[in-house]
Amino acid sequence: MSRQISFDLNGNETSLEIEDHWTLLYLLREKLGLTGTKEGCGSGECGACTVIVDGAAINTCLYLAVEVEGKTVLTIEGLASPNGDLHPMQKSFIENGGIQCGYCSPGMILSATALLEENAAPDDDEIKHAIAGNICRCTGYVQIIDAIKRTSQPETEKVKVVAWQSDTGNK
Amino acid sequence: MKPFTYLIPKTLDEAISLFESHEGRSAYIAGGTDVLIKIKERKLLPDYLISLKHILGPDRPLLNADTKELYISAFITHRTLERSTLIQRTYPILHDAVKNIGSVQIRNTATIGGNLVNAVPSADGAIPLIALDASVNIYGTKGMRSIDLIHFFLGPGQSVLEKGEILTEIVVPPLLPRTGGAYIKFGRRKAMELPLLGVGMLLSLDEDLATCVKARIGLGVAAPTPIRAFSAERFLKGREVNEQTLTEAGQIAADEARVRDSIRGVAWYRRELVGVLVKRMGFTCLQRAGLKHGDSEDV
Amino acid sequence: MLANGTTKIASKLAPTINDRHLLRIYDSAPFKSCEKPMTNVYIVGQRVSKLAAAEKATGRSKYIQDVTLPGMLHGKILYSKYPHARIVNIDTSRAKKLQGVRVVLTGEDIPAIRMGVYKDNPPLKAGKVRSYRDEVAAVAATDPAIAEEALNLIEVTYEALPAVFDPETAMQKDAPLVHEAHKTNILKMPWKLHYGDVDAARKEAAHIVEDRFSATWVTHCCLGTSGSIADFDYDNHLTVYSNTQIPSLAQKDFLGTVKALGLKNRRVRVVKPCIGGAFGSKLDTYAYEHVAILLAFHARKPVRILFDRKEEFIATSTRQPAIMDIAQGCDENGKLLFRDITMILDNGAYTSWGATTPSVMMMPISTLYRVPNVRYQASCVYTNNTYAQAMRGYGNPQATFAIESSIDMLARAAGIDPVEFRRINANQPSEVSPQGFRITTCGLTECIDRVAHEIGADDVKKKGEGIGYASLIHVGGGARVYKSDGCGTLMKINDYGKVDVFTGATDMGQGADTVIAQLVAEELGLHIDDIHVIHTDTDVCPWDVGAHASRTTFIAGNSALGAAKKLKEQIVKIASQTLDVDPQQIELNDRMAIFREDTEKNIDLGKLLRKTHFSPGGNMLMAEYFYDPDNENLGRDFKGNLSMTYTFGTHGARVKVDEETGKVEILNYVAAHDVGRAINPMLLEGQVYGGVMMGIGYALTEQVQLEKGEIMNPNFRDYKVLTAKDTVPIEAPILETTDPDGPYGAKGIGEPGCVPTAPAIANAIYDAVGVRIKDLPITPERVLAALKRKKGIDSCGIDPLTEKEYDCT
Structure with a gap:
């Protein structure tokens, strides 16, 4: 059956017609062109398709689109500010080597973001617990955990990574 | 996925009548993490999917102040239980289990009721609830009925639920004083695992904090359904809980288990694990029974 | 110590x-x-962030799953139901009649194509199947679900054959033959290395240990599953989008399939979308890539084949x-x-x-x-x-x-x-x-x-x-491993001092692009974001043997460095002419050509380049380099x-x-x-x-x-x-x-x-x-x-x- 649904998608009120059997993953990728949400397994075992619905990280491959009616959906495309500034979590992943092939990155970054929303200063175990459902085959997770930890630390403790800045090449 | 119509009843009666009116072509869905996989794999092909997600009810576990009974709506998520301070403090055995079911993403959608009605031998949610002597309330056209959870499971994927019936609530009777409980999922990884073996154990102690007055041992993946190790429980009752009695209880439980070989693990090893893990959970119970509220430390 | x-x-x-x-x-x-x-x-040795990381962190990177072409069809492959069986009959008639189905192919419908190092593997099998992952038929349809449904309508009649799963059993004389024509199950690839005198040394040894060890099947588990799009243009030139680690060798393999289709003198272009992990898994061409080409050829439309996770486990190596x-x-x-x-x-x-x-x-x-x-x-x-x-x-x-x-x-x-x-x-x-x-x-x-x-x-x-x-x-x-272990680099610098590096190298997440950019920036006195590394397209990138053997930093790095040195020579030359100083006195640093003895003369690189470009007899600076090391084939x-x-x-x-x-x-x-x-x-x-x-x-x-x-x-x-x-x-x-x-x-x-x-x-x-x-x-x-x-x-x-x-x- 098709029906009209309305929800907040990355800060934009969105109304559209969907079919009942569409997963949220299908809606985002195939109908809305939001291909930042990845499919890695289709059965909730890898976390590549993670988005945040009403503050909670969920697997869009096992979540029906019809269920987002009236809810707030945040995908990786909506994480950076509208003015283009990256979210601190994105910046930290970039600066600390948390990204290699990048296929798990959108889901991983969103899982990490959801964690910090509910626990601003998680310890290593809490970080690992929160991202255990996001499989990464490239990094061995070390630099990902590092990146999340650095985002969650107070500003003063953050280590500046000089090489990222464009004006630090040659002096 | 094969197309279906998604129906969103707001009451149990509405849900049941929708099921009836589409008899044979409908299925219930709550969190959906199992149902949608079955539909994707074409093991389930409903024309109507009836959501239980929007049925009004308590959104967190509730402790009845008078009876000390714990009421858990079947439609709340594992994540809700994981984050409940009531569960963390008073029912650490349940917390041990729900915090490691699937991933955060799965726990944010999957419901405790779904875990039970799926009726797989590896259901992490069922084992501690069995040890807690939980019963479940089941609602159908004939009204509400209640059954002890241990009698709920009939075989792999099979339960006592009749067509159209809905598991609505889990009721945990009051805990005896000086009770400690613990659950362990033994897997190959530390997360995203189905248990190779699951052991949930509950011990209530006498005032000496040593003698067992009541023992409950729930085993997962030790038989075609979640089971209790009755003989081991009987053995412990009235005995002092120590290395020797726990080791023996473990051996008795291992003998009771009807383990088998599967691609996930071999029978002899599962049997070994029953012995070892019953003993270890016994020690954790002992420790937690001595603490005021129990605790939620990792086991 | x-x-x-x-x-x-x-x-x-x-x-x-x-x-x-x-x-x-x-x-x-x-x-x-x-x-x-x-x-x-300056830049070499720095913890420079991966070049494409921001694209990946924002979900903008395009993987094969994210690439679509107008009119694209979706291909699916039917796999064997037996580990070893004769194919008695394949009936595709019901599948062909399904609405939305454009092409159905079986092993009987395709020309002789043999994949792999031993050339023993056709992309669709005819006559018999030798493993569960054998590709028996393929469908192209307007929708993946229709293609899937069509697979269910293909009726294959098998006659099971005795199978062998243990290599030691397979070595015995009476074992079932996997390839009858090969006459034995033992490959004619004799790996033998011997030097010194092992038997004598054994007699001499004070201590000897002996044992048997075994290692089993494991697999890559790339998070991004495999996939490929094949697209013939009007003149039958072929473009393949594939997440390969070996664009140049894949080009050769695909050309083989194009030739087998009877197409002469056609071009093959391999475009690499972002690769969702590789780890060696994409070091050969697979049946799905060739099947996509075959389907696209028959459909006259682009065809994409994407693996789901189960297929990734079953049908990749x-x-x-x-x-x-x-x-x-x-x-x-x-x-x-x-x-x-x-x-x-x-x-x-x-x-x-x-x-x-x-x-x-x-x-x-x-x-x-x-x-x-x-x-x-x-x-x-x-x-x-x-x-x-x-x-x-x-x-x-x-x-x-x-x-x-x-x-x-x-x-x-x-x-x-x-x-x-x-x-x-x-x-x-x-x-x-x-x-x-x-x-x-x-x-x-x-x-x-x-x-x-x-x-x-x-x-x-x-x-x-x-x-x-x-x-x-x-x-x-x-x-x-091959006759060449080389990698080519093309390089151009534009009017603003920005460099485009066209490398044969493949980045699959490991950071090859970044390392190359660092080396080039270092050599030319530029900043990291002055360097754009293009490594995705055989039409513009030179030949490279592939991202294997941990070779990319060394080989592609040396290649990029070689081109950068040549470019630097040209820059220094024009700088020395413009500043009228000895080239030996010029160094490149911080986007400038620097003359140490008189810093007043220092000139911004972009300015220098524009001056050269827009002067009579103007010149654009470009360089190329092919690095093939002095190592030896065994x-x-x-x-x-x-x-x-x-x-x-x-x-x-x-x-x-x-x-x-x-x-x-x-x-x-x-x-x-x-x-x-x-x-x-x-x-x-x-x-x-x-x-x-x-x-x-x-x-x-x-x-x-x-x-x-x-x-x-x-x-x-x-x-x-x-x-x-x-x-x-x-x-x-x-x-x-x-x-x-x-x-x-x-x-x-x-x-x-x-x-x-x-x-x-x-x-x-x-x-x-x-x-x-x-x-x-x-x-x-x-x-x-x-x-x-x-x-x-x-x-x-x-x-x-x-x-x-x-x-x-």
Whole structure:
């Protein structure tokens, strides 16, 4: 059956017609062109398709689109500010080597973001617990955990990574 | 996925009548993490999917102040239980289990009721609830009925639920004083695992904090359904809980288990694990029974 | 060597994340650099963020899943229902009638195309199937669901044939033949290496150990599943979008298919979308790529084939499984005298690169430690199992598991401390191994010492705890597997001083693009974001043999450096003309041409370039370079200097074994590598961490479970890739030996992280509880069975993985 649904998608009120059997993953990728949400397994075992619905990280491959009616959906495309500034979590992943092939990155970054929303200063175990459902085959997770930890630390403790800045090449 | 119509009843009666009116072509869905996989794999092909997600009810576990009974709506998520301070403090055995079911993403959608009605031998949610002597309330056209959870499971994927019936609530009777409980999922990884073996154990102690007055041992993946190790429980009752009695209880439980070989693990090893893990959970119970509220430390 | 009593670094036991960053390349810990770091280096050696990371972090990167073309059809493949069967009949009539179906193909409909190194594998099978992953038919339809439905409508009648799943059984005379025309199941690929006199050395040896080890199927588990789009233009020129590691060689393979279709003199263009992980899995072309081409040709429309996760497990290749018999002996001082190895490799039903892994296994067999007498022989045997491919380490993890487990046994037999034993036999700089490997720089001894120090070799071990070591050698300066080991670079600099680098290299997440940009920026005195690296399209990028053998930093790096030097020469020349000074006096720095004697004359690079461009007789600066190193193909005797340089390393694991459950916990892990020079320590550490975690999975949890040829666990639930919760404290100290041939001294480091991991862990388990597990993965069942046997409790039954009694001594 098709029906009209309305929800907040990355800060934009969105109304559209969907079919009942569409997963949220299908809606985002195939109908809305939001291909930042990845499919890695289709059965909730890898976390590549993670988005945040009403503050909670969920697997869009096992979540029906019809269920987002009236809810707030945040995908990786909506994480950076509208003015283009990256979210601190994105910046930290970039600066600390948390990204290699990048296929798990959108889901991983969103899982990490959801964690910090509910626990601003998680310890290593809490970080690992929160991202255990996001499989990464490239990094061995070390630099990902590092990146999340650095985002969650107070500003003063953050280590500046000089090489990222464009004006630090040659002096 | 094969197309279906998604129906969103707001009451149990509405849900049941929708099921009836589409008899044979409908299925219930709550969190959906199992149902949608079955539909994707074409093991389930409903024309109507009836959501239980929007049925009004308590959104967190509730402790009845008078009876000390714990009421858990079947439609709340594992994540809700994981984050409940009531569960963390008073029912650490349940917390041990729900915090490691699937991933955060799965726990944010999957419901405790779904875990039970799926009726797989590896259901992490069922084992501690069995040890807690939980019963479940089941609602159908004939009204509400209640059954002890241990009698709920009939075989792999099979339960006592009749067509159209809905598991609505889990009721945990009051805990005896000086009770400690613990659950362990033994897997190959530390997360995203189905248990190779699951052991949930509950011990209530006498005032000496040593003698067992009541023992409950729930085993997962030790038989075609979640089971209790009755003989081991009987053995412990009235005995002092120590290395020797726990080791023996473990051996008795291992003998009771009807383990088998599967691609996930071999029978002899599962049997070994029953012995070892019953003993270890016994020690954790002992420790937690001595603490005021129990605790939620990792086991 | 460390002096006793050296203060240990605080981070040793439980390194926190902050501590790890203190352990950078120039740390003051007692880990010497063989040469002092170069001075005046700005970008090389920096923790530069990966170039495409922001695109990936924002979800903008396009993977094959994200590429669509107008009018594109969706292809699906039907696989065999039997491990070995005759195809009696295929009825596609119902599938063809389904609305939305455009093309249905079977093996009978396609021209002769043979894939793989042995050319024994057609993309669609006719006549018979030889494994469950055999492609029987393919469909192109307007929608993936319709294509799927069409597959269900194809009726295939099979007549089952006797099958063989065990390579040793397959070697016997009366075994069912997988390829009748081949007349035997043993491949005619005789891998034989022999030098010195092993038999004489054996008689001389004071201590000898002998045993059998086995390594099973594991697979890459790239998060981005495989996929390909084929698109013929009006003139039958073909474009293939594919997440390949070998664009140039894939181009050749695809051209073969185009020719087989009767199309002459057509162009093939290979476009690489962003690759969601590779690890060797995309080092060959697969049936799905050729099938997409065939479907597209018949449909006259672009066709995309995408794998789902189950298909990824079933229809892509594994690491090469191996049964390894090894004997080693040493004299009474612990000097290795001989190494004698025989292997049987389960080739599966077809032949891809897995069958050639012995060529790389030979490297550790001949040259991991100094061994004067070596004999090695390997047989690849057809079975009705899945077939293997390249996977990170390319045979080296298997061989090193046997060698380093055996080294540990030998050290103990000789009564010598395992660390000391390794020191005694360690390779040294500037030596030539009997297989002909010319070792230039070598920091193996330093790596051994560093690991022993970091892992706390002298600390008191609690009950159930143990420490194990294993070392590695790997190609670090390319590997001449083909006639060329080259890589080309084109480079242009625009009017604003921005450089486009067109490289043959492939980035699949490891950071090849970033390293190339760093090298070019360094050479031209530019900033990192002045460099744009294009590595995605055979129409614009020069030839490269592929992203394999940890060769990209070394080979593509040298190639980029070569082009950059030529470009620099031109820039300096125009600067000297414009400024009217001696070219020797000019240097490029900070986007400027700098004249030291009169800084007033310094000129902005963009300005200089524009001036040159827009003057009479104007000029645009461009450069090209093709780097093909002086390494050698292995000869008929399998000798030759395969690589320009070799990467060395040592790993150490501290484990705790639960003696009641057999479960192994890694308490601490140290992986030290001689990397020549770290161009980008952050990306380098990422390779090591990722490799080590993959190696831990190989050691402890991962296995593609085959039962009579069928994969029983084609999902992440039952195939145990490690999760974030399974991480262990890893330290990855970097030793810089500044290789004379490497770009700025670098060696390759893509693969080593997962090479010695399994034996380091196995050796630690032995150290902890005295049982040696010789089969991978080291499951708790195997450890517990071994512990029981050690206590005199007989058998625990049959090991379901080897289908033999639990082997444990």
